[in-house]
Amino acid sequence: MKVAVGSDHRGFDAKQQTKAIVTQMGHECIDFGTDGTHPVDYPDLAYIVSKAVSEGQADRAILICATGLGMSIAANKVKGIRAALCHDELSAQISRDHNDTNVLCLSGDQIGEVLLRKIVEAWLNTEFSGGRHQRRVGKILAIEEGRDPRELNHT
Template sequence: MIAIGCDHGGFELKNEVIEHLKSRGIECVDVGCHSRESCDYPEFAKAVCAQITDGQCQLGILICGTGIGMSIAANKVRGIRAALCGDCFSAQATKEHNNANVLCLGARVTGPGLALKIVDTFLDTPFSNDERHVRRISKIED
């Protein structure tokens, strides 16, 4: 299961991502926001991260205007490895090398077509489990 959240800047893209996940048969938990009304992104980053750290969801997707604020907020949470991705190569590399568990997207900088391809790449790419990547992740967690 995937936790998904956004602020007002990512509201429309979040809804498109949710529909895309449903079309793939992937369940998700929508933690909000639920309108275009101005809100504070750290609340939704925290809610998505809690779904992961509590074991309710395996992965998360966070969307704001640029993706930057969400990635900063998410990476404050122990056990979260959030990556802001604006292309498919980055989404693949962060899953293979960093075993990222949260994908951050910028709705104002990445169009919906590309965003959905990035989501698919992130979800479909496995962690390599290579010893050097495991070692590096362990150093991040320490």
Template sequence: MKIAIGSDHAGFELKEKIKKYLMDKDIDVLDFGTDNKESVDYPDFAEKVGTSVKNKEVEFGILICGTGIGMSIAANKIKGIRAALCTIPEMASLARKHNNANILVLPGRLIGFELATWILDAFLNATFEGGRHERRISKISRLEE
């Protein structure tokens, strides 16, 4: 599995910890930055990770900013991206199962590393259920046209 990851300055520390966590699980990580805590603009990183997911260079993306809201808004502007801001594991699982989310967004200032790993694991261990959910995803895709 290969995952793209990116953050702004507020999500930098959590990004670095999650990157190591994934690499320790033998998951390939494509890090789009940022590389330090200096102030940056989150849309730049949402675009890089979102484009990587859209172009199928990776299976999933992870984005982290202070609240997760900005990253979610920015990433969801990219056609084909379904970025889900998740604060508990059940949200992450259902985002994959029901919404076929392809980017997990985490709030770096609102959750700790341990909770972030639980959310991440729930996201990665869930699979899209299809069925009635496929019809809804198709309707979302039509909104992008």
């Protein structure tokens, strides 16, 4: 699997750790930056990394900023992206299993190395279960297209 990674300056150290985890798990890691701790704007990184996923250059992505909130908000503005901010293994697993997320957002300031590894491993190792969740993901896609998801209740 190709996994794009990106961070702002506050998430840089966690991004470096994340790259190692992704590679150790046998996946290809594509680093979109930043390349240090000099200040950069998180929306810039969220956009280019999310576009890489939406355009098929990467299968999934991991974005990191101070809290993960900004990255999550910005990434979810890109068509085709389902980004989730996760603070534990369970939320990472459910975001994949139930919501078919393709972007994981993390806090560079609030989680340590051990938890970071557990979250990334859980997210990368979990597949979308489909079934009843597919209908709900379909409704998310309808919202993205400007349609009322309740219209899908009658199909």
